[in-house]
Amino acid sequence: xxxxxxxxxxxxxxxxxxxxxxxxxxxxxxxxxxxxxxxxxxxxxxxxxxxxxxxxxxxxxxxxxxxxxxxxxxxxxxxxxxxxxxxxxxxxxxxxxxxxxxxxxxxxxxxxxxxxxxxxxxxxxxxxxxxxxxxxxxxxxxxxxxxxxxxxxxxxx
Numbered sequence: 001x002x003x004x005x006x007x008x009x010x011x012x013x014x015x016x017x018x019x020x021x022x023x024x025x026x027x028x029x030x031x032x033x034x035x036x037x038x039x040x041x042x043x044x045x046x047x048x049x050x051x052x053x054x055x056x057x058x059x060x061x062x063x064x065x066x067x068x069x070x071x072x073x074x075x076x077x078x079x080x081x082x083x084x085x086x087x088x089x090x091x092x093x094x095x096x097x098x099x100x101x102x103x104x105x106x107x108x109x110x111x112x113x114x115x116x117x118x119x120x121x122x123x124x125x126x127x128x129x130x131x132x133x134x135x136x137x138x139x140x141x142x143x144x145x146x147x148x149x150x151x152x153x154x155x156x157x
Contacts, residue, residue, distance in 0.1 A: 033116050037109055038083070042068065042076050044113060047085060047102060051110045056089075056101040085109055 005011060027041075034044050049065045050057055057065075063073035077100055080086035085106035091097035102110070125133045144150070 029120055030117065033113055033120075037113060039109070039113070040076075042066065042072070043080055044110075046073070046076050046080065047106055047110045048114075050086065050100065050102045051107060056099040059088075059098045059100060062100060080106070 005014065030041065030044075034041060039047075045066045046062060046068075049062060059073055059077065060070060062077075063070050066073075068076065077086055077088060081088055085103055086100050087103055088098055088100050091099065125136075128136070
């Protein structure tokens, strides 16, 4: 049986393979950027979540935000504290509660990596027709809606 691009099953397979390739390439680029800063993906996601929060965050909330266990989160934060990118403090009210926050150096690292990532995407879309880029964004948004995801999209018209 010959595959066509009109069959929903075939289309789903094509989309699945394109997404897999996009994710693998994105992860490769991200790992390359992070290795230049001696960061793991989990460390970067933790720092990014703290930057998005813009105030201190409990360890349990941070673990939940990046989908890690409390024990794993402790190891991640330990290494970030050692690097001087995160501070940690115990609650005065509840000694079990621990709060973390980004240092100014941590903010600089997050901002720098975010800038590098955005530049890589920009370099790619500059090779595309502007109308195709606009269509691509609209189609991705429609796909996300149809899949039941609601991403936060900055500068959305």
